Amino acid sequence: EAGVTQFPSHSVIEKGQTVTLRCDPISGHDNLYWYRRVMGKEIKFLLHFVKESKQDESGMPNNRFLAERTGGTYSTLKVQPAELEDSGVYFCASSQIAGVPADTQYFGPGTRLTVL
Amino acid sequence: RKEVEQDPGPFNVPEGATVAFNCTYSNSASQSFFWYRQDCRKEPKLLMSVYSSGNEDGRFTAQLNRASQYISLLIRDSKLSDSATYLCVSIPRGSGAGSYQLTFGKGTKLSVIP
Numbered sequence: 001e002a003g004v005t006q007f008p009s010h011s012v013i014e015k016g017q018t019v020t021l022r023c024d025p026i027s028g029h030d031n032l033y034w035y036r037r038v039m040g041k042e043i044k045f046l047l048h049f050v051k052e053s054k055q056d057e058s059g060m061p062n063n064r065f066l067a068e069r070t071g072g073t074y075s076t077l078k079v080q081p082a083e084l085e086d087s088g089v090y091f092c093a094s095s096q097i098a099g100v101p102a103d104t105q106y107f108g109p110g111t112r113l114t115v116l
Numbered sequence: 117r118k119e120v121e122q123d124p125g126p127f128n129v130p131e132g133a134t135v136a137f138n139c140t141y142s143n144s145a146s147q148s149f150f151w152y153r154q155d156c157r158k159e160p161k162l163l164m165s166v167y168s169s170g171n172e173d174g175r176f177t178a179q180l181n182r183a184s185q186y187i188s189l190l191i192r193d194s195k196l197s198d199s200a201t202y203l204c205v206s207i208p209r210g211s212g213a214g215s216y217q218l219t220f221g222k223g224t225k226l227s228v229i230p
Contacts, residue, residue, distance in 0.1 A: 033218075042221060043218075045219070056217060105216075107159035110159055
């Protein structure tokens with residue numbers, strides 16, 4: 001069974017540009033999460049989808065970040081315009097069962113974003 | 117104060133040694149706890165869940181002490197392949213209805229030396 005996939009694996013952009021990250025969860029997983037690790041800090045939660053609905057977006061840093069999950073399958077995370085402090089590794093995770101908080105979250109390999 | 121705190125290490129231990137990692141959490145309402153393992157430049161992977169009664173999986177034993185808000189991971193007979201960063205993780209209750217967000221510690225780095 002294929003795991004969580006993310007694209008691209010690396011992205012280098014200039015400040016002020018736009019970047020879109022994509023995540024394909026494990027097939028059949030209703031829950032999709034975005035997390036971010038900024039250098040030197042711990043991994044932090046950004047938001048959680050249940051199917052196509054945003055269940056919790058309390059971790060989104062500001063309105064420069066827009067996440068979508070049209071059709072409840074893959075998700076995109078757009079950063080517009082990117083700032084230097086947005087650099088880090090963006091992880092996507094998915095879990096199968098809606099309504100079970102402790103259900104295992106499987107992580108993708110991450111997208112390493114560098115904003116110059 | 118960080119929600120989940122860990123000693124960053126590094127812990128450098130010889131093969132075959134026993135090593136223990138500790139973690140404290142600040143949210144007394146936290147309900148679920150886990151240890152994740154992260155290899156260099158890779159994604160975190162679930163190592164094991166942590167239960168109040170303690171649980172064991174082969175060479176790995178996890179313990180939860182709710183009174184002290186303390187979680188531990190014990191690795192016996194360390195292997196070279198155990199070298200990684202170990203992340204202490206909780207799901208803080210009250211972070212939002214239906215929220216399953218994981219809260220991570222910064223991780224403890226383990227190097228097992230031949």
